[in-house]
Amino acid sequence: MLKDSVVKALSDQVNTEYYSAYLYLAMSASADRMGFKGVANWLFVQAREETAHGTHLYQHLLGRGATPFFADIKAPETAYAGIREIFEKVLAHERHVTELINGIASLAVREDDHATYNFIMWYVNEQVEEEASAEEILTKIRFVGDKLDQLYILNTELGARVFTDPFAATAN
């Protein structure tokens, strides 16, 4: 049985993951309006991944017999000056999420909750990838600068991303 502190922390993380999805949808819409359809695609796929992350946490709470808490999902920022600003904010957000996930891992240790610790390790590892991919794209954007032919290539590259359910082979 999950302790209340762990139920609260995991429920808060469900909210954060859904907020992340909402944030990336807002960024995707902004990129689309700028004409960067490929960037918009990458962010849309990212939003779908975040929804999957939140849903997996929710299902885990139910699977452990807990009642999740629900709260408002805050509205994301919708105005961005360009794709560089978008990815600076993606990276900053993912670093923030990493801190939250690490906090859950630390809580699980304090509460002697080995199952939650084991569960949240997937997210700890995922955050390493999340930060790395945001950093990689941001670095490319910085290198490319205003060179339109290079921006076209980067936009095409990001447009090739397809969604794959990260938990497709997982029962819970």
Ligand code: FEO
């Ligand atoms: Fe679910 Fe981007 O962290």
